[in-house]
Amino acid sequence: MCRFVAYLGEPIVLDEMLFLPDSSIVEQSIHPQLLSAMNLAGFGVLAWDADSADAGRPWTYRTPGLPFFDRNLRSLSRKARATALIAHVRGVVFSDREVVDEGNVHPFRFDGVPTALAMNGDLEDFPSMRYDLLEHMRPELARQIEGTTDSEWLYALILSLVADPTAPADPNELADATMRALAIVREVRARRGLERQSAVNLVLSDGRCLVATRFAYDYGWYHEGWTFAGRERVNDFTTLWFAQGTGYACREGEWGVGAGRPESSIVIASEPLTHDRSRWLEVPEYAMLVSRPGRTPGEGLVTETLELDL
C-alpha cells in the first residue's frame, strides 16, 4: 500500500510538505501512522509553480530509491516552490514478483497531457483483468503505458474518457471520467469473478484543480490469508484525509492550514501530515473530493464532496 499527498493553493516551499511536518510524506515512507507496512518502492513528486516559465507544465522528480537518503531531493525541496503538487511514496508486497523501477513510480503523467495521477490502492489480480480495459482506452494513450502498475492503466483509462486529454482539465469532466472509469472496472471485475476487497484511492491534478477518491470495491471481503497488522485492521477502508483553509504554514509548531475566509489552500493526503490528527478531516468512504478555484477571487477555493454511488 502506498501513501500520497496533494496540494493546491498559495505558494509553498516543497520542504514544508515533503520533509518538515512530523509525519511528512517522506516520513510516511518508513513510519506511516495509519499503516503498518513501509513504503520503500520509490518516491515521486510532480509540482506546478504558477509563477514559473511554462506554468501549466509541472516539473517531475521520480526515483525508485529511498527519499530519506536522497540529498538531491532534500536540497531541491528547500528551494523549489509550488502552487500545486502531488507526491507519492510507493509501497508494494515484499515479493520478487513486484517490479520496483522508475517506470512504476507515481505520479504518472503522459507526454502532452496536463493531468497527472497517483494512487493509493491495489486492484485484486490485476494481471487477469488488465487487457479487458483496453477496449475502453484510446490507443494513443494505451501506447504510453510504460510500467506494470494498475495505477498507470487506470490513469490511461480515465484520460480516455475525457473529450480532450491534452487540454487543461475541466474539474467536472475529470470527476465524471473518474466515476465512469471506476464503473468500468466494477463491470470487468464482475465479469472476471473478482470479488475481494480492492482499494482505489486516487488523486488527479492539472495544477489548477484536484480530484481525489476514497473508494473500495467489495469492502469487507478480505483476501484469503490476508493477515492484518493492528493498524490496518482498524483502518481497513484505506484512509484519506484533507484540510482546507488559508495559507499552509507552521503555526505554533504545528503544520496546517490557517483560519479565515476565503479559503485558499487544500491539502489531501492518505493520512495527516501531523501526528495530531485533530485539525484534519477524514474524507467519507465511497466519496470523491473535487477542488477548484471559485469563479471570483473572493470565493477562494471551492471543494465539493460527491458520493461514489457505483
Add this chain to the structure above:
Amino acid sequence: MSPESGDAAALLRAVPMLEGLPEEEIDNLVALSEPFAVDAGDILFEEGDAAEAVFIIASGEIESLKRLPGDRALSAARLGPGTAFGEIAMIAGVPRVATARAVTATAGVALDARAVQQLVAGSRPGARELVYRVGQEALRLLRAIVERTAQELDLDQRATQPMRAIKPAGGELVQVEPTPDEDAYLSTILFFNRFSPAQLHELFGGLRRLAAPRGTELVAEGERLDALLFVLRGAVESTVHHGRAAARMRLSGPGRIVTHLGALDDGPCPYDCRARERVLLLEAPRERLLAIRERDDAAWRLFRHGLYQDVVDAIVHADRPLTRMAAAGDGLTTSAG
C-alpha cells in the same frame, strides 16, 4: 475551592450515573479521587491524548470541543456541576475523542483512570453495574450525536448532499450456515479476535448467520430492534435522514456492530441500516445480551470491553458529518482557543 473527602463523597453520589450504586462502590471511588481546579480557558485534555483520568465537576463549566482545520472548533457539549466526563474513553481504553476546555474557573474531583479500571475489573456486582452504566452513558452520547446531526442536516445542504445512502435494492436477508473455516477467519477480524475458540462457541454458538446482497435494507429508521447485528464480512452503512437530507453516521466493516442503538438502549433505531456491500452478519438476540449485565466470566468481560470499544468507535465516526458541516460553514464553529 477544592472539595474535601466528605464533599467528594457527596459530589459522587449526586452524579446521575452513580445514583443507587452500593455504598462500597462510592467509597472505593472516593478513595481514588483527587481534587482538581482549573482557570477559565485552561485545557484539561486534548483530543487524541491518553485517557488518564475521569473528572466530576463540582463548580464551573467545561466545554467539549472537536478541533477543525484552520484553528477552529466545533462545540460538542457544555458540562456543568454534577457531570462526570472522560469516563467513556477510560472504560473503552481508547484515546480522548474530544478536547475539554474550562469555560469558567472550574473545580471538582479527578479519578485516576488506571485505578478506576482496576476497580471495575473486580468481580463485585457493583463494579459490573458501574461498567454497565458507563456503557449506557456512551450509548446516550451516541444517540445525542445522531439526533443533533439530524437537526443540523436541514441547515447545511452543502454537507449533506454527498452523503446520501446508496440506492435501495430489492435484496433479502437470508439465513446461511457458518462456513467450516469460520473460527479461523474470526480470529483475524476486529472484536472477535479477542476470544479463544471455546469462548467463540460459548458466546456465539447457535446464533443465526444472515446474508444479504448489496443495497438490502436491514433496519428501518424508527424500528425497534431485538438483536445486535455483527458484521462478519462486507459492510453496512447507517444513515440518518431529516427531510430530504441524509448523512452516513458509520460504515461498519468486519468485526463492527451495526445496531447498538435500539438493541442495547431503550429507544428506536435512529438511522436506517443498509448493506453497502454484500454482507454476512451474525445476529445476537436481545435475550442473549442480557448477560452483559449479569455474567462475570472471562468471555463476557471480553465481550463487554469489545462492545464498549465498538460504541466509542461508532461515536468517533458519528461525529464526522457534524465536523464536516462545521468546517464547511461558520454556523457551528467556535474559536479553538
